[in-house]
Amino acid sequence: MDQKSDGLQVEREINVCIAAKDWKKVIDFGQEAPFEERVKFLWVWPLQEDLERIRICFERLAISRVLSIGCGTGLLEWLISRATGIHIAGVEKDENWWRSKHATTTYIPMQFAEALNDAHQGQQQRWHALMFCYFNDGCAFREYVQNFNGCYVIVIGPRDGKGIHTDPMPFHVNFPAEQRWDWVCQFRIGNENRNHVVIYQRQ
């Protein structure tokens, strides 16, 4: 099998689990697949106990509606949503690509950055939290946060010293200048000792 059909096979297997709403099997699959293969689908593959920790934190902070910016396929969001019962939608850029035949399957309701306008930004108060996983554009990050009325921002990404850079990094977040956010919850995610979840609260 060449690399492309390998990838299609993996995607098919994930889709079968998703159609059966079997999130535990998707997680097992992520743990078993070789790193180079699974990272094509998700930068952060959570363990079951990570999802339970997320559930407990969200419950404590009364977070039940999350908008994930730069969600990619939305697979992490689908897993969180299935395991915790909270509602998560995603935002991506480049709608033409995501709607094209080259795009990988997406797993959550998606909106597109190009179509976001004042009306949409008005709706952002519906979301309790914005989530950024392996996001890579600090300016866009600040713009999203600036237009957000809710109380929580969740940053998921690599810990310091792992040779990977995202913007924001979980523990080095450059928020809009006039706003103050402090972290209220943080924990490791995945089995690679590489990634962290940090939840920030507006002060």
Ligand SMILES: C[S@@+](CC[C@H](N)C(=O)[O-])C[C@H]1O[C@@H](n2cnc3c(N)ncnc32)[C@H](O)[C@@H]1O
């Ligand atoms: C490194 S990928 C991470 C994807 C996914 N969150 C994950 O963890 O697997 C960063 C994603 O952010 C998206 N992105 C970058 N700038 C964006 C913007 N201004 N608005 C929405 N999405 C953006 C990219 O298209 C890309 O899919």
